Amino acid sequence: MRAFIFRFLRHETLYACRLTAHGAAGLLAVLAMAGCSGKDGPMYPDASSYCSGRAQAECSKDVIQACGIPNATTCTTKRQAACMATTPAGTYSPSGAEACIKAVSTGFADARLSADEHRNIADACVTVFEGPGLANTACKLDSECKMTGGLRCVLRGGSDTGTCQIPQRVQGGGVCSGLSQSCVPGFHCGPTEHCDINRQVGEPCNAAQPCIQSARCTLSGSCEKKLDDGSICTSDQECLNSICARGTNSPEGRCVTVMTLAPNEPFCVDAR
Numbered sequence: 670m671r672a673f674i675f676r677f678l679r680h681e682t683l684y685a686c687r688l689t690a691h692g693a694a695g696l697l698a699v700l701a702m703a704g705c706s707g708k709d710g711p712m713y714p715d716a717s718s719y720c721s722g723r724a725q726a727e728c729s730k731d732v733i734q735a736c737g738i739p740n741a742t743t744c745t746t747k748r749q750a751a752c753m754a755t756t757p758a759g760t761y762s763p764s765g766a767e768a769c770i771k772a773v774s775t776g777f778a779d780a781r782l783s784a785d786e787h788r789n790i791a792d793a794c795v796t797v798f799e800g801p802g803l804a805n806t807a808c809k810l811d812s813e814c815k816m817t818g819g820l821r822c823v824l825r826g827g828s829d830t831g832t833c834q835i836p837q838r839v840q841g842g843g844v845c846s847g848l849s850q851s852c853v854p855g856f857h858c859g860p861t862e863h864c865d866i867n868r869q870v871g872e873p874c875n876a877a878q879p880c881i882q883s884a885r886c887t888l889s890g891s892c893e894k895k896l897d898d899g900s901i902c903t904s905d906q907e908c909l910n911s912i913c914a915r916g917t918n919s920p921e922g923r924c925v926t927v928m929t930l931a932p933n934e935p936f937c938v939d940a941r
Contacts, residue, residue, distance in 0.1 A: 711763035719766045719797065720752035721745070726774035728940070735780035735930040736937030744940045751917040751939055757798045762817045765796035780930040784910040787928075791905075802833040805848070809876065823851045827860035829876035839864050855882070868892045883909060896924045 713719040728744035738744045772793035776786035800813035807830060808814055808822035814833035824831035826845065836851035845851065845858035852864035857879055859865035867881045868874045870892050880892035885907055887893050895909040896902055901921050902913035908924035915922020916935035930937055 713766040724748035769794035826862040
């Protein structure tokens, strides 16, 4: 009898979901079992569906109009291809994709991407592709760890190698000798296993001794002020306001505080 009811509810889900719940708690519980949400699994089960969803989020009505793109299909086709071409190495994790695409949709809704929106997208999308590293696995980067499990690469004092751990944050000046003890932003675990302030402009730096937020570590191993708006750049990390506006296939772009989309913007050129 229960099997029959369950099959019946699956066929009647669309109708049942439209009912008002006048105190029918039992009905709501059964509907939840029957899958009233319409989803039997993740919304974006693989990298291709993720890139498709991200392309649709980027190609809002305002973006299409501001960029002078002929139609939505052209935009989504081009942006999906760009997404697939730049998919980072690592294991795709569908559990992080929905929040990522929501942040993308919010950022691109008005065809004007601010530095804060750009950072929100980066933060929300960081777990979409992750490494296989489980707890205590050796690592050098967060992306080598299984980030959807809360793991990050916690470096030991003075070393550029650490292990995948769920970080326990330590304030500046505090002891960071434990495997999972990680310093709060702006500090790093120094050679004496205490949280030292990040390196200033002109000071030596490396992966284990990073620069302050407004500086970057150059190839020569010294902290240099990040690039101002209008400067030529090759990555977001080089820019003071964290946006290097460049095309998918362009080696160089320019640092900006706000990326206001227009027909000549690299993003728009790529999307046409």
